[in-house]
Amino acid sequence: MTWTPTRRTALTGGLAVALAGAGAPIAEAGGRHPDHGHHHGWVTSTLARMSLREKVGQLFVQQVYGDTATTARTENTTLYGVATPAEVVQKYMLGGVIYFAWTDSVKDPDQITALSNGLQKAALTRRTKARVPLTVGVDQEQGVVTRIGPPATQFPGSMALGAGRSTKDARSAAAITGQELRAMGITTNFAPDADTNVNPLNPVIGTRSFSSDPALASQMVAAQVTGYQRDGGVMAAAKHFPGHGDTATDSHVAFPVITHTREQWETIDAPPFRAAIEAGIDMVMTAHLAFPALDDSGDPATLSKPILTGLLREELGFEGVIITDSLEMQGVRDKYGDEEVAVRALEAGADQLLMSPALPKAFEAVVAAVESGRISRRDLDAKVRRVLTLKAERGVVRRPWSDPRRVDDVVGTAAHLAVADAVSNRTTTLVRNDDGVLPMAVSGKNLLVTGYGDTTTKTLAAGLAGQGASTTVLTTGSSPTDAQIAAAVSAAAGRDAVVVTTMKAWDTTVTDKTRGQQKLVAALRQTGVPVVVVATRDPYDVAYLGDCETYLATYSYSPVALQAAARVITGAVSPTGKLPVDVPVAGDPTTVLYPFGFGLGY
Structure with a gap:
């Protein structure tokens, strides 16, 4: 009989017993779980009962396809040789799974909870002497990397929090995110991003970073580690070691090289x-990039023993789980085959392999490496011990299940949403207000809201309408055509003001498409109607928009950030956010246009 609990399922048997431990204490940040001695005994006895293949399975964390544990999908069959997520978990004795929208893992809280419980059931009902629950992970950084949308509480993301300068807000955002994930059976959040984004042309990090200032980034990272782990009850993972903040190359599609010296690494990236380590971070995620000053072999950091073992383990003293970034990314696949990558990552010092693109081959390659002595049994046991210890000390062993009846009491509550609004209010940064257009009394005014994003423009317009404005929405997208620009100019005629959203209007590194955003803003300014520019991602757009008179940075197109921007535009909230990065002159990264810490108020 298929077991698919809903939020209202009566609890029976093992599930009820497991949920009796729902109040299990969570370890203090940086400290041991209060039941460490008991957990040590469980880890040791479990490790002793595990077969070689079961141990190897704990080293793999994979995506599985389907919205329930028993959904048959051709993607699973193609990748893993079995049809359902539950069968994948059981066949490979996985250490963990990771959820994405594109795998149909994250649709709504009920579905996520049922999937998590179904996968744990699969892991814990295998015929084995050693039953080990899964880690269930997700990338819920918030901001641009948000896998689970509403009704889960949304926050504007890392750089917005950096603009707010409040470690209390950073911790609260992490705590709420962690609590909601745990309520849905998700035990691991692959966050926070610990990269120091010193390169304004960085295509992959950007607003995922808290700041270009190492001190501010460090404060925010430490606060979020505490929020996720101590307050939220989920494992956290600092990424992307040894630092992905100074590259103009996306490691998803190419192989970045970081040219920092060792001294620069010490002061900027480290x-x-x-x-994070001082705050007790559970996991560190590796980066698929070369860092010649740390290892001149040309291998990516993910495959570098000098970086993972020499630097992270021995010099920085990290004792937790090292997990690779996705092994599907091109930055780690260029030099070696997928099965060889898996072995080399483990040899370098990684404990877990995320999203191997060739799991059957990689699994057997790791087994063969252990049997041949290339990876010693002692080293394998040390890796598995770290994984098991983390599962035990973060409460996954004691309470692997999520109570379907309690999800509504935790996810997207009014109290959580109120915190998200308050936090977002403190992040919006007013960079230009040359003509004193803001704050704008919009009641009775006729406004055009145009620019990037269908949802973005509609959300912002709704926020302004809520303050009494009459709004018209005309979305032009990220690459406005001449015809769309002409339509926007025509629509601006007779309006009291225009609010135009941009999204990475600076990014002309791949194509000239984003120049359309620059042309749109210039054309609207020429109408003589007051124009308010709202940058909904990177704050660097201002350098590419001429002398635009009024410019707000939200660092996020999350609805909660746009609603806060509407409150700032209307004066319901005064802008208090400060730039968490230097904004350089267009085309000249060495000359600062607006410095770190800049921000206007009313």
């Missing part, structure tokens, strides 16, 4: 990771 501090947030040191802060």
Whole structure:
């Protein structure tokens, strides 16, 4: 009989017993779980009962396809040779799974909870002497990397929090996110991003970073580690070690090279990771990039023993789980085959392999490496011990299940949403207000809201309408055509003001498409109607928009950030956010246009 609990399922048998431990204490940040001795005994006895293949299975964390544990999908069959997520978990004795929208893992809280419980059931009902629950992970950084949308509480993301400058807000955002994930059976959040984004042209990090200032990034990272782990009850993972903040190359599709010296690494890249370790971070995620000053072999950091073992383990003293970034990314696949990558990552010092693109081959390659002595049994046991210890000390062993009846009491509550609004209010940064257009009394005014994003423009317009404005929405997207620009100019005629949203209007590195955003803003300014520019991602757009008179940075197109921007535009909230990065002159990264810490108020 298929077991698919809903939020209202009566609790029986093992599930009820497991949920009796729902109040299990969570370890203090940086400290041991209060039941460490008991957990040590469980880890040791479990490890002793595990077969070689069961141990190897704990080293793999994979995506599985389907919205329930028993959904048959051709993607699973193609990748893993079995049809359902539950069968994948059981066949490979996985250490963990990771959820994505594109795998149909995250649709709504009920579905996520049922899937999590179904996968744990699969892991814990295998015929084995050693039953080990899964880690269930997700990338819920918030901001641009948000896998689970509403009704889960949304926050504007890391750089917005950096603009707010409040470690209390950073911790609260992490605590709420962690609590809601745990309520849905998710035990691991692959966050926070610990990269110091010193390169304004960085295509992959950007607003995922808290700041270009190592000290501010470190403070925020430490606060979020505490929020996720101590307050939220989920494992956290600092990423991407040894630092992905100074590259103009996306490691998803190419192989970045970081040219920092060792001294620059110490002062720019290392501090947030040191802060995470001091705060007791459970996991560190590796980066698929070369860092010649740390290892001149040309191998990516993910496959570098000098970086993972020499630097992270021995110099920084990290004792937790090292997990690779996705092994599907091109930055780690260029030099070696997928099965060889798996072995080399483990040899370098990784404990877990995320999203191997060739799991059957990689699994057997790791087994063969252990049997041949290339990976010693002692080293394998040390890796598995770290994984098991983390599962035990973060409460996954004691309470692997999520109570379907309590999800509504935790996810997206009014109290959580109120915190998200309050936090977002403190992040919006007013960079230009040359003509004193803001604050704008919009009641009775006729406004055009145009620019990037269908949902973005509609959300912002709704926020302004809520303050009494009459709004018209005309979305032009990220690459406005001449015809769309002409339509926007025509629509601006007779309006009291225009609010135009941009999204990475600076990014002309791949194509010239984003120049359309620049042309749109210039054309609207020429109408003589007051124009308010709202940058909904990177704050760097202002350097590419001429002398635009009024410019707000939200660092996020999350609805909660746009609603806060509407409150700032209307004066319901005064802008208090400060730039968490230097904004350089267009085309000249060495000359600062607006410095770190800049921000206007009313």
